[in-house]
Amino acid sequence: MENNTLNIYPKKNKNVTPPTRVYDGDYRDMDLTYEQLNEIIHLNKNVIKFNQLRSLVHEIYNFSNGQNNINEIAKKIGFEFELKIDPIFVYEFIKKMEELKVVILINKLDK
Amino acid sequence: MFEYIDLIRNNFNKKAAKIHTKNISKFYRSHGSKGYEEAFNYIYNEIKDQPFEKIEIETFPLNSSEGNYPAWEPIKVETKIIEPIVEKLISFNDIPTCITWYSKSTPPGGVIAEVCDVGYGLNKDDYNGLNLKGKIALATGNSPEDTLRTYDLAVKTFGAIGIISDCLISPIPGYRTKEITPDFVSLNRLSRKYNDSWAIIISGRMGARIRELLKKSVVKIHVEIEAKTFDGEGKSLVTTLKGSDLPNQEIIIIGHVTNPEPNANCASGPALMIELSKSFFSIIKKNKLLKPKRTIKFLFVPEGSGSIAYVENHKKNLKNIIGALCLCGIGQNQDLSKSFLTLSRTTDSTPSYLNDLSYSFLENSVDLTNPSLKYKEIPYSPFSDNSTFNMASIPTILLSSEPNIFFHTQFLTWETTSEEVFNVSACVIGGIALFNSNANLLSVIMIINLTKIRSQERLIKKEKIYNNQLLKKSVNNVEEFVLLCNEEINYIIERDSIAIESCKNIINNQLTKKFINESKDELISHGIKIKDNLKKYASFISIT
Numbered sequence: 002m003e004n005n006t007l008n009i010y011p012k013k014n015k016n017v018t019p020p021t022r023v024y025d026g027d028y029r030d031m032d033l034t035y036e037q038l039n040e041i042i043h044l045n046k047n048v049i050k051f052n053q054l055r056s057l058v059h060e061i062y063n064f065s066n067g068q069n070n071i072n073e074i075a076k077k078i079g080f081e082f083e084l085k086i087d088p089i090f091v092y093e094f095i096k097k098m099e100e101l102k103v104v105i106l107i108n109k110l111d112k
Numbered sequence: 113m114f115e116y117i118d119l120i121r122n123n124f125n126k127k128a129a130k131i132h133t134k135n136i137s138k139f140y141r142s143h144g145s146k147g148y149e150e151a152f153n154y155i156y157n158e159i160k161d162q163p164f165e166k167i168e169i170e171t172f173p174l175n176s177s178e179g180n181y182p183a184w185e186p187i188k189v190e191t192k193i194i195e196p197i198v199e200k201l202i203s204f205n206d207i208p209t210c211i212t213w214y215s216k217s218t219p220p221g222g223v224i225a226e227v228c229d230v231g232y233g234l235n236k237d238d239y240n241g242l243n244l245k246g247k248i249a250l251a252t253g254n255s256p257e258d259t260l261r262t263y264d265l266a267v268k269t270f271g272a273i274g275i276i277s278d279c280l281i282s283p284i285p286g287y288r289t290k291e292i293t294p295d296f297v298s299l300n301r302l303s304r305k306y307n308d309s310w311a312i313i314i315s316g317r318m319g320a321r322i323r324e325l326l327k328k329s330v331v332k333i334h335v336e337i338e339a340k341t342f343d344g345e346g347k348s349l350v351t352t353l354k355g356s357d358l359p360n361q362e363i364i365i366i367g368h369v370t371n372p373e374p375n376a377n378c379a380s381g382p383a384l385m386i387e388l389s390k391s392f393f394s395i396i397k398k399n400k401l402l403k404p405k406r407t408i409k410f411l412f413v414p415e416g417s418g419s420i421a422y423v424e425n426h427k428k429n430l431k432n433i434i435g436a437l438c439l440c441g442i443g444q445n446q447d448l449s450k451s452f453l454t455l456s457r458t459t460d461s462t463p464s465y466l467n468d469l470s471y472s473f474l475e476n477s478v479d480l481t482n483p484s485l486k487y488k489e490i491p492y493s494p495f496s497d498n499s500t501f502n503m504a505s506i507p508t509i510l511l512s513s514e515p516n517i518f519f520h521t522q523f524l525t526w527e528t529t530s531e532e533v534f535n536v537s538a539c540v541i542g543g544i545a546l547f548n549s550n551a552n553l554l555s556v557i558m559i560i561n562l563t564k565i566r567s568q569e570r571l572i573k574k575e576k577i578y579n580n581q582l583l584k585k586s587v588n589n590v591e592e593f594v595l596l597c598n599e600e601i602n603y604i605i606e607r608d609s610i611a612i613e614s615c616k617n618i619i620n621n622q623l624t625k626k627f628i629n630e631s632k633d634e635l636i637s638h639g640i641k642i643k644d645n646l647k648k649y650a651s652f653i654s655i656t
Binding site (some may be wrong): 018019021024025026029035051052055056059060062063064066076077078080081082083 | 179234255257260261263264302303304305416420424459460461462491492493494495499500502503505599600603604
């Protein structure tokens, strides 16, 4: 997984307005259910609270500039909010953002 | 910097700001509602005679079919217990925060149903053995997400006809809990994309009362709700004080008009903006200040929908925005509310000098105006229109009051605001706006220096934390720890170097470039010194 996330460079799709909320009832906004969100939270080794998701997911999107890979995004938002964030946590949201066409994924190996 | 604080302090009408808060907060200001329209007209009437170059009303659709916020307006809520006793529960007229946003009407005349206690009701297992079909779910909770989740399970999955909850959002241990503040009824919301049932919020006391009755017998409640979700029109007021020299460079001041009655914290933003703009013109008229060189725009918007529409409709001009200042709850009486004036930074993904400049204005405005006031700086907090602007890569700070005992309850009235806090907030927001709009070479050099110094302070603060952790022997693997600390130091230097670099957005010439490069080099040297110190200290600790 680590090698994969090192190669993935998400970039905002400026033609699509990103969701402002992470959880707005099941299958709304981020198109993730409460259970799915909790699963992602539990993928992170250190505790993340449900009400911290909005700030974190905003920054995952904001750091998606095509220059940061998944691991770098995880590290940066970890420093910003003084939390330990694992790349898998970021990757799960990035996967969903790609599905929603909010970001596009650039794989460095394909470049 | 100090001259701007002085100018605003002496020209800002803090009494009037409080009165505007009173007048705006008497309307129920949901998106597209009659109350929003009335509050908007009030603001427009206060603004219309001021000598702005442009006063524009921008409209946009409020309709969920196109993926926007729908318009929504509550009209009536009446609830009462009818079995085993008859007792009034809550009504919209008495407590407007009781209706959860985007709730739907009940059939005319209302519904009568048995109540079933689901507790928090956040997990499917909580519903084992319960038959909710045709009943009202009685729930509890601590956050807006709790209500959304319980609604999803109780209503959409298990067939309840609606929910009644004593969910008290944003509890503050020791100050704001269902036990300490048992009469608080806090605003909650359903998904703005649902429109299939309803949720009513009651106080902790009322919740306890129903639970007590449930222990002895079946409880039935009558609920009558009239609320409409409809295709409406969003409205923002955009006023422009055109810059005299560099009109294309803009500073935005944004506050939102929406929210239920009273929600004075939200009303305090536009209230301050009305008086701040008046104070700008008064200062210019008295020849105490020339007209600002760069443009200052005031945006009075419905929260969320208004800033999203603005960013969408002004895409081509966004690059002209140097920075934005977002206001939410900037007049709270700190003793009553137990709040701090709180500066939420721009996102780290959009590093900007604006953070350190704003903090400096906050620090100095408090010192010069009312040193007893409390203030703090926090990381990016996405809970107002600052999120929309930051997501569009426009550096935007948020000034608010946190925490707030009365947050989004019926007790968040204009009486919980304070003229003194309004005054300081005006000095901060007005000061930053005027400083940026008039910034010359000297000001830019000052900001570069300020950002560098505060960055160095941040690094020193980190160094102290690292050293303490080593000293307490709370580190398992010293080598790994030092590596991680070094990464964090590098991160701070990288982020703050971009912030220093952002001063080019104000003036970009050979001198600023030179000063920026020198400051970045100094910051890097400072970081190297801290990393060296840490390495030495860590090896010393390891040996001993």
